[in-house]
Amino acid sequence: MSSAAGPAAGRYLDLYSRRTGEAGFLRALRQQAIGRFEAAGFPTSRDEEWRQTNLGPLLRAEPEPAARHTLRAGEAAPFLYPDCHRMIFVNGRYAAEASSPPERVTAVALADLPAGGENADAIAEHLGATACGLASCSADARVHAFAALNTALFGDGAAIVIPEGVVVTRPIQVLWLSVPTLGRGDAGDGAASRLEVSFPRLLVVAGENSQATVLETHAADPAAGGYFVCPAAEFVCRAGAVLRHTRLQVDAADAFHLGFQHARIERAAVFDSSSLSFGGGLVRNDTVALLDGEGADCSLDGLYVVGGSRFVDNHMRVEHRQPRTTSHQLYKGVLDDRARSVFNGRIYVHQAAQKTDAKQTNRNLLLSRSALANSNPQLEIFADDVRCTHGSTIGRLDEDALFYLRVRGIPREEAHGMLVYAFARELVEKASFGPLREDLEGRLRSSLNGGRGGGRSR
Amino acid sequence: MLRVSDLHARVEEHEILRGVDLQVEAGEVHAVMGPNGSGKSTLAQVLAGREDYEVTAGSLEFDGDDLQEMAPEERAHAGLFLAFQYPVEIPGVGNSYFLKAALNATRKARGEQALDAMDFLRLLRERANLVDVDEALLRRPVNEGFSGGEKKRNEILQMAVLEPRLAVLDETDSGLDIDALKTVAAGVNALRREDRAFVVITHYQRLLNYIVPDHVHVLLDGRIVRSGGSGLALELEERGYAGITEASAGGSGG
Ligand SMILES: Nc1ncnc2c1ncn2[C@@H]1O[C@H](COP(=O)(O)OP(=O)(O)OP(=O)(O)O)[C@@H](O)[C@H]1O
Ligand SMILES: [Mg+2]
Numbered sequence: 001m002s003s004a005a006g007p008a009a010g011r012y013l014d015l016y017s018r019r020t021g022e023a024g025f026l027r028a029l030r031q032q033a034i035g036r037f038e039a040a041g042f043p044t045s046r047d048e049e050w051r052q053t054n055l056g057p058l059l060r061a062e063p064e065p066a067a068r069h070t071l072r073a074g075e076a077a078p079f080l081y082p083d084c085h086r087m088i089f090v091n092g093r094y095a096a097e098a099s100s101p102p103e104r105v106t107a108v109a110l111a112d113l114p115a116g117g118e119n120a121d122a123i124a125e126h127l128g129a130t131a132c133g134l135a136s137c138s139a140d141a142r143v144h145a146f147a148a149l150n151t152a153l154f155g156d157g158a159a160i161v162i163p164e165g166v167v168v169t170r171p172i173q174v175l176w177l178s179v180p181t182l183g184r185g186d187a188g189d190g191a192a193s194r195l196e197v198s199f200p201r202l203l204v205v206a207g208e209n210s211q212a213t214v215l216e217t218h219a220a221d222p223a224a225g226g227y228f229v230c231p232a233a234e235f236v237c238r239a240g241a242v243l244r245h246t247r248l249q250v251d252a253a254d255a256f257h258l259g260f261q262h263a264r265i266e267r268a269a270v271f272d273s274s275s276l277s278f279g280g281g282l283v284r285n286d287t288v289a290l291l292d293g294e295g296a297d298c299s300l301d302g303l304y305v306v307g308g309s310r311f312v313d314n315h316m317r318v319e320h321r322q323p324r325t326t327s328h329q330l331y332k333g334v335l336d337d338r339a340r341s342v343f344n345g346r347i348y349v350h351q352a353a354q355k356t357d358a359k360q361t362n363r364n365l366l367l368s369r370s371a372l373a374n375s376n377p378q379l380e381i382f383a384d385d386v387r388c389t390h391g392s393t394i395g396r397l398d399e400d401a402l403f404y405l406r407v408r409g410i411p412r413e414e415a416h417g418m419l420v421y422a423f424a425r426e427l428v429e430k431a432s433f434g435p436l437r438e439d440l441e442g443r444l445r446s447s448l449n450g451g452r453g454g455g456r457s458r
Numbered sequence: 459m460l461r462v463s464d465l466h467a468r469v470e471e472h473e474i475l476r477g478v479d480l481q482v483e484a485g486e487v488h489a490v491m492g493p494n495g496s497g498k499s500t501l502a503q504v505l506a507g508r509e510d511y512e513v514t515a516g517s518l519e520f521d522g523d524d525l526q527e528m529a530p531e532e533r534a535h536a537g538l539f540l541a542f543q544y545p546v547e548i549p550g551v552g553n554s555y556f557l558k559a560a561l562n563a564t565r566k567a568r569g570e571q572a573l574d575a576m577d578f579l580r581l582l583r584e585r586a587n588l589v590d591v592d593e594a595l596l597r598r599p600v601n602e603g604f605s606g607g608e609k610k611r612n613e614i615l616q617m618a619v620l621e622p623r624l625a626v627l628d629e630t631d632s633g634l635d636i637d638a639l640k641t642v643a644a645g646v647n648a649l650r651r652e653d654r655a656f657v658v659i660t661h662y663q664r665l666l667n668y669i670v671p672d673h674v675h676v677l678l679d680g681r682i683v684r685s686g687g688s689g690l691a692l693e694l695e696e697r698g699y700a701g702i703t704e705a706s707a708g709g710s711g712g
Binding site: 152405407409419422426 | 507508530532540546547560563599
């Protein structure tokens, strides 16, 4: 099928038409989303928000739904943390036998959504309320092709509803494991290579005055071939809730990862989220946070460590809609080889949002002459009594510090690693859950050792 | 131990060292004095292996090995130590973590066992005590936000932990109060041994009351213009450098 939106969009519309129907609110939601996608198509380089993201290689490939895969013993183990509630998805499908969701909360795979089951109303109310195929909730929002595709095409997904006043002490880990089964598809000139695609979907509703920690892990065997993962996540923090969230992205080096996440934070609620990106070939994360009640607070922090010819793009939009809301963003990037990154952060303060306190910082460390970081912080402020600061830096390793360490006997490579670690450590050490922190520290260290060639001693 | 002959070094287009000769034997303490900008720190940095300075002529030997063939860390492993005039702040790297990495890298290079956490901590406490460094400084990032004096003491602590064979102290006395000066001097004196040597760069005779040098050299315009015994420092204190210029250059002091 070809489409007015172009041949690439046509291939994804085909995926939709091959789906078997389903009833209820999901069906209406999907129809709306695919309609939006069909009208808008994929963004092009003329689209301001996508100018720096080269979708060419992704859009040339022929998508097909990721194959069913049964977990082999130990296959998920490298990515799992002890002492967690678990929901494991493989190629977008729920692996119930490997999962152990928490009991006092509703944590269900969306495909199994029981009609009229516990909290079904909450799920129906919030699923797709924000990640519905639009880039934000503002009236003039444009279509977000990937959020729309996810909404139209997701298979399983996790819906986690924490009831009012409940404190979930153990973290809830949601593992999205990709196990591509196609070889590196290269059908030669002309024919598009095949690409397995999955659409992970997450909804977290933290009820009033509830508390929980959700750890998302997007992972694959580092040696796995290419695939396309297109996740969407929605977080709703009701009044007084405290939701902590970590999103670890360790996809395979040839993977395409284009994700969308949206958080709505109500009165006096806290959303504290960290995004750590170590994997993938082309990675883009679009995050929208809506501070939608007086005194709402969010932290959106991130770290990207990129080498080779990989590309990571973080697009952030924080909207202060109500008075006395606070937001804090700290994103740091470490770029080596020919890696490229984009940080595009927009803080939008509505007229009603007096006494907003917003801070945004993006710091990049370039380790090679050919690495390139783009940083575009933007403020749009329509209230007069606010405190907003933003800043970005793009720098290189401190040669004086490197010399100092070497003069004390620390070999060049080790000294180099120490300084890069020192730059990034606050973001991995922010994790309060011990096993996660240790994992992040280990990943940061090994990502600094990997790809550090010789020939630099002296 | 150290043999510097006819050393010329420059940075970009500026020739800063213009024929330095210096010979230091084990067990000796040498003082290097000279006006601001005469090249003292440059000499120290060239010894440590700073790459910004290009050695255009002359030679540098440490125990018979050509220092120019050695990376900065290799010079450290061979037993060369430089206390920086301006110690570098390194945010994010803990002071004691750094010291442990430095010591164990050196031990490893020498084929010795790495110290485990317990043994290292014991050594660190003992040495911190010796040079009167507050333990709170050990837990902070390297030099970050340290006062001038704390930075200098931290350099001496590093020396005490690493136990070099030749320590070059670049104005370690500058910015120290009188008690700190005595402590630092005591630290140096405690480390003095038959097989160790010190090159102490200073502007003040005062330090030399506590660390009595065997030889004093005057560096002027990138050259050692006069060398003598400890009395030379006193003479400088009285007459300044003006009187020295006319006096004939001695060259090597060893
Ligand atoms: N990177 C550089 N570019 C240009 N000139 C330099 C550079 N580094 C040092 N110099 C110059 O070299 C000369 C010697 O500097 P050096 O730091 O060695 O002096 P010093 O004897 O240690 O002085 P002080 O007693 O003030 O510490 C100075 O004139 C200084 O300005
Ligand atoms: Mg100096």
